[in-house]
Amino acid sequence: MAQRHTLFKDRARYWFDSTLARGAAALVGWMALLCLAVVVPASAVVVWTDPDAPASLRDRLAEVWHLTGETLRLGGATGTPLRALTSVLLALVTLLYVSTLVGLITTALTERLNALRRGRSTVLEQGHAVVLGWSEQVFTVVSELVAANANQRRAAVVVLADRDKTVMEEALSTKVGSFGRTRLICRSGPTTDPAVLPLTSPATAGVVLILPHDEPDADAEVVKTLLALRAALVGEGTRPPVVAALRDDRYRLAARLAAGPGGVVLESDTITARLIVQAARRPGISLVHQELLDFAGDEFYLITEPALIGRPFGDALLSYSTSSVVGLVRGDSPLLNPPPETPIVPDDLLVVVSHDDDTVWLDDCEELAEEAAMASGPATPARAERVLLLGWNRRAPLMVDQLRRRARPGSVVDVVAEPGEATISQVSDADECGGTGLSLTLRHGDITRPETLRRLDVHSYDSVIVLGRDPAPGQPTDEPDNRTLVTLLLLRQLEETTGRELPVVTELTDDRNRALAPISPGADVIISGKLIGLLMTQISQNRHLAAVFEELFSADGTGVRLRPATDYVLPGSDTAFATVVAAARRRGECAIGYRSRALAQTGSGGVRINPPKGERRRWTAEDEVIVIGKD
Structure with missing residues (x-):
């Protein structure tokens, strides 16, 4: 019996499933039968339990039919069979019309919502910032644009990348946080397609920033995006300023041609290599660059000052x-730290470091400088240096070239890397201009193993540079940081064992790993993507600053330097910062701040940018002065 029951149950289910497979008509039929199976008995119960129900069976059945028709919206008309069937037919037509209309409206709304979720609608904004591409730099760029727009009533940032719109919005919201008054708009699509770029309305944008992604063909993608942007703007009356970043110098000319005369193309690898070498020579310089490039503190501004025309710089x-004056812009050429006797002529723009453009006002501070507190001896001479380079990547040859340019006779650079990371030929190519006083050697070893570092006399080096590998195709972008963090942990152990601090400069790719790095708060950590993102954002707010930054970060130009405070003021003297500025002027430099060794363990690393000229403090032999000048 049980087997027969099971067989009947399976056959019934099979017959039911086969019926449903016939299509929508069968489904509607089953739904109608199910509704009738519930509504008709329920209506009968309602009628039979009504004390005012008709007495005759015929009238009660008519009442049941009428109640069923009202419940199912079938009319419920009583009378002859033809009249009842016609009523049902009209009700079904009405139901079909209403259901179809509701379905069409629902489908249209669903398609519209899906289109909005896909980010395929055109942005209608004026003066907005357009960010093309997706990489770790996008979080820095968007965050700094939000900070720059803090005092703007209506500001918008549009991000276009070949990613899901919702995913981009969630990632930016998580890492950037509050957007303040700035509206963030994400659109999905390839940045190299001229048909997709109009979604961002680039013709009405205030600036377009193009970010390289994290794949090996990043530079080619940037060039293609620049060409696509040019094609998308054909026929438009105006072209927005363009700021793009490249990794490889080989693509620079192509990118500049594609960007047009008003475009700015940055070489991220070259700039990063220069900043790492500067930090290796003068620990703490990365903290200065961070302060100057983000919008949270003081930054560069270009101003006119008619009252100073005709007077010497x-x-x-x-x-x-x-505010701290650091140079002039004459025409399109920056003159950073010109000779003090250089006259200021009409149409010259002063390059100043200030908290904001409305905090620059004239106030003569000459009387604050104290002649008796100024140092009069010669500047501290440069000496031979010993640099330990742990790891090797595509920026390492650029760093070796930078070290060689100002190497004193007897300088040494020792490279420690695994055989697969650096070969003798690679190191030899980096040292092809030998004979400049720099000795370059290669040692093979795994820098994540304690025995490798113990064999090195790390404390005999003036600086230790830790580099991560180049990420392999398909590898997570923060994978190189994992090895770097292990190496830093081993170096930290050596510091604790010997009780001596190591001058370590670390290159990381992900800013989130900075908090994990086992280093002192004042140590130099170069987040390559973040620095380039800061630089791009600064230029996007004032395109004329591009030439200023190009000079600051050039190999042989005028840049940010850290000098011993004893070159400017007598150690132990209590004097105003104006005295330091006057002493730097005598040496042909522009002082813009200082670094206090006593405060090196604080969050700022002891760096103080653009202090008031009247700020007094006691200067020690361990202090350093931040100047704009040449080596």
Whole structure:
């Protein structure tokens, strides 16, 4: 019996499934039968339990039919069979019309919502910032654009990348946090397609920033995006300023041609290599660059000052109490740290470091400088240096080239890397301009193993540079940081064992790993993507600053330097910062701040940018002065 029951159950289910497979008509039929099976008995119960129900069976059945028709919206008309069937037919037509209309409206709304979720609608904004591409730099760029737009009533940032719109919005919201008054708009699509770029309305944008992604063909993608942007803007009356970043110098000319005369193309690898070498020579310089490039503190501005026309540039250095003058822009050419006797002519723009453009006002501070507190001896001479390079990547040859340019006779660079990372031929190519006083050697070893580091006399080096590998195709972008963090942990153990601090400069790819790095708060950590993102954002707000930054970060130009404070003021003297500015002026430099060794363990690393000229402090032999000058 049980077997027969099971067989009947299976056959019934099979017959039911086969019926449903016939299509929508069968489904509607089953739904109608199910509704009738529930509504008709329920209606009968309602009628039979009604004390006012008709007495005759015929009238009660008519009442049941009428109640069933009202419940199922079938009309429920009583009378002859033809009248009842016609009523049902009209009700079904009405139901079909209403259901179809509701379905069409629902489908249209669903398609519209899906289109919005896919980010395929055109942005209608004016003066907005357009960010093309997706990489770790996008979080820095968007965050800094939000900070720059903090005092704007209506500002928008549009991000276009070949990613899901919702995923991009969630990632930016998580890492950037509050957007303040700035509206973030994400659109999905390839940045190299001229038909997709109009979604961002680039013709009405205030600036377009193009980010390289993290794959090996990143530079080719940037060039293609620049060409696509040019094609998308054909026929438009205006072209927005363009700021793009490349990794490889080989693509620079092509990118500049594609960007047009108003475009700015940055070489991220070259700039990163220069900053790492500067930090290796003067620990703490990366903290200065961070302060100057982000919008949270003081940054560069270009101003006009009619009151100073005809006067020498040296007079301008002490003409502002809350701003630091560092140079001139004459025409399209920056003159950073020009000779003090250089006259300021009409149409010259002063390059100043200030908290904001409305905090630059004239205030003569010459009387604050104290002649008796100024140092009069010669500057501290440069000496031979010993640098330990742990690891090897595509930027390592650029760093070796930078070290060689200003190497004193007897300088040494020792490279430690695994055989697969650096070969003798690679190191030899980096040292092809030998004979400049720099000795370059290669040692094979795994820098994540304690025995490798113990065999090195790390404390005999003036600086230790830790580099991560280049990420392999398909590898997570933060994978090189994992090895770097292990190496830093081993170096930290050596510091604790010997009780001596190591001058370590670390290159990381992900800014989130900075908090994990086992280093002192004042140590130099170069987040390559973040620095380039900061630089791109600064230029996007003022395109004329591009030439200023190009000079600051050039190999042989005028840049940010850290000098011993004893070159400017007598150790132990209690004097105002104006005295330091006056002493730097005598040496042909522009002082913009200082670094206090006593405060090196704080979050700022002891760096103080653009202090008021009247700020007094006691200067020690361990302090350093931040200047704009040449080596």
